[in-house]
Amino acid sequence: MLRPRVAKRVGKRVLKRILPRRCALVVSAASIALSTWVPLEAHAQECPTGLEVLVERPFADAAGLTAGSTVVMRSTIEGEPCNAVVAGIFEPPPDPASLNTTRPRVLFHLPHLQAMTGRGNEVDYFTVRMRPGTDLAALAADLEPLLPGAQVLPVSEVAERSSTTFRVVSRFHTAIAVITLIAGGVFLGCIMILKVQERRLPIAAARLTGIPRRLLFWWTVAEAAMLSTLGGAAGFGVGVASSAVVNAYYQRYYDTTLVFSQVTGAVVTEALALAVLLGMAAGVFAATRLLTSDPLDEMGR
């Protein structure tokens, strides 16, 4: 369940600047705005005293920064260089949207950032954690008239709006999965027909000896279902192993804790159910082909 938060977007552009020095730093007001948003008057850019920053871990590793290191920060390329002390290193939250970005993130105290940028009265957005049971829709409706030009949204909706790219990717995955399942089903059907073809003569002989078609039919279907269940179980094992390999590889490649592949209970249940259904369908198809022919013709009469 989503935590009860309300996101608010205020003012113009985001406070983001690529700072000078060899490694450009992105300044984000979002994180610190969580707790210290205060509307301030605009003033000239200046280096704040006691400037401290938090640096994300992958960048700190690459740049050899540790807590206590000193870095030079600018709000623009022409901006005044300010010495800042690295107060700490933070692990960036796993976020697929930031995987390909090469811009490292640095967190400021809000007053320091406002002083450096000279934009004291601008805040991009901040989030407010609500007490459990708060009616978010009612609160949003109450707040918006009080904040002209602002939008008050539940975090879930913000996430929904910002994840359209991933929805497209997800649809691609679904399409690939459907094609794979169809191909797997056809493959299973072919295997069943081949297996049944192998047994054409013994099954015809069994029919001649009087063994009821019904028994042979359900036997073939049960065998197909068992075969597909075993295949599904093997697929589950392969899926878990592949998932672990994919996660290990890409987590290392992107230096992130983001989980790229998950084998959830729902996925396992759906996959096994589909495997059994496809197997039974293949079994029914193969058994019907086998048992509707004349056994004497099968035996060469």
Place this chain on the structure above:
Amino acid sequence: MSEIVVAARDLTRDYRTGRSRVRALRGVSIAVPDGDFLAVTGPSGSGKSTLLHLLGGVDTPTSGEVVFLGRDLAGMSVEERAALRLEQVGLVFQRFHLLPMLTALENVELPLAAARVPRKLRRARAAAVLERVALADRLHHRPGELSGGQCQRVAIARALANEPALVLADEPTGELDRATSRQVLALFQSLNADGTTLVVATHDLELAAGAKRMIEVVDGRTIP
């Protein structure tokens, strides 16, 4: 006088092959009494197998009648004839036709399972029949692990599983070497001595000579 297990009167059987019509049997009459061991010989395509199929209710005649244990097969549905075959007719084929994924024991159990014999009883009966054909040490072997002669003995055991009134064997030694064929003949003679009624279609003159009596089928007609 012995009871007649199966009697055929004036049987004909026509097949259509494309536009032409082939008459495989032409007015064959025959009676098989209980305890008989009858060999049906004749050249390939003479109608031996067709006669066996008609006697066992596997196929239906174009004309004529087959009476099995007093019941006219013409009046029976496909399901009724299948049930009759399951309980009263044992079939042995030239190429054994055992189910390859089942063991010898399971292959013999199959007709018993189809006849709804309880599991324990059918297992015991299948094992006993396999012992009867000298395969007690091969119960859990699959057909791929058995020789041709052993496979045919499993097939004979399968045919005997439901203690049928009649065993029909179509070229049972056709795939076997001479020594193994003699073993099969000895087995048939032993079964017949124990009361099993047998009709065997064969090219094998040695096997035919080992039967109690023999008829020859030529061009769809019997020559006594």
